[in-house]
Amino acid sequence: MINKGSLIVISGFSGVGKGTVVKRLVSDYGYDLSISATTRAPREGELHGREYFFMSRGEFENLIDYGGFIEWTQYVENYYGTPKKYVEESLQQGKNIILEIEVMGAMRIKEQYPDALLIFIAAPSIKSLQERLSGRGTENEATIMKRLKKATEEAYDMDKYDYIVVNDDLDVCVSTVNSVIESYACRRDNNLQFIQNIKDELKDI
Numbered sequence: 001m002i003n004k005g006s007l008i009v010i011s012g013f014s015g016v017g018k019g020t021v022v023k024r025l026v027s028d029y030g031y032d033l034s035i036s037a038t039t040r041a042p043r044e045g046e047l048h049g050r051e052y053f054f055m056s057r058g059e060f061e062n063l064i065d066y067g068g069f070i071e072w073t074q075y076v077e078n079y080y081g082t083p084k085k086y087v088e089e090s091l092q093q094g095k096n097i098i099l100e101i102e103v104m105g106a107m108r109i110k111e112q113y114p115d116a117l118l119i120f121i122a123a124p125s126i127k128s129l130q131e132r133l134s135g136r137g138t139e140n141e142a143t144i145m146k147r148l149k150k151a152t153e154e155a156y157d158m159d160k161y162d163y164i165v166v167n168d169d170l171d172v173c174v175s176t177v178n179s180v181i182e183s184y185a186c187r188r189d190n191n192l193q194f195i196q197n198i199k200d201e202l203k204d205i
């Protein structure tokens, strides 16, 4: 099968557990992951170069000027951006690469890469999301409120995504997202070269 690399954009409400879903997709199925840059402070347990490239606003703004991002945005007072080099190299090597980014960034990716697959991870309800955010204990009440407000804004853009997957049970969610990605790779438009090769082979019989 001749599939070119696909860009897989995963977004979802803050606190929905999409980070965990993405980590499992990488560890269980071997997807490549784009590491974003951010000006937000690392949370406990986060490592520079693993969860994010943590940088100052000055460093981030320099990278913007230098054209180093495919997309970037400001989210709850911090910058977040997708470094261009790694994504383009992965795609050229035919790899499937996951971008875990918010809605505005996802829309910018779709404009530049119309073949990108957009998946939205939703919570079963806003109430369950609120409980998860408070339970995480990594943000204060004011930040939680800002993130919830953002989540409700993001809910309006859910209909711009190709697939919506509810994260109620982590294992089910991870395997459903993987199935979506696998089905997408089998789409006719992603296999035009393969179809042509088969036709060419048939000519010789």
Ligand code: 5GP
Binding pocket: 011, 012, 013, 014, 036, 037, 040, 071, 072, 073, 075, 080, 081, 082, 083, 100, 101, 102, 103, 104, 105, 106
């Ligand atoms: P967090 O601070 O919880 O790690 O991330 C906050 C939000 O920023 C999440 O919705 C996450 O998906 C998004 N995000 C992370 N990296 C990027 C990026 O490179 N670009 C954009 N547009 N959003 C990002």
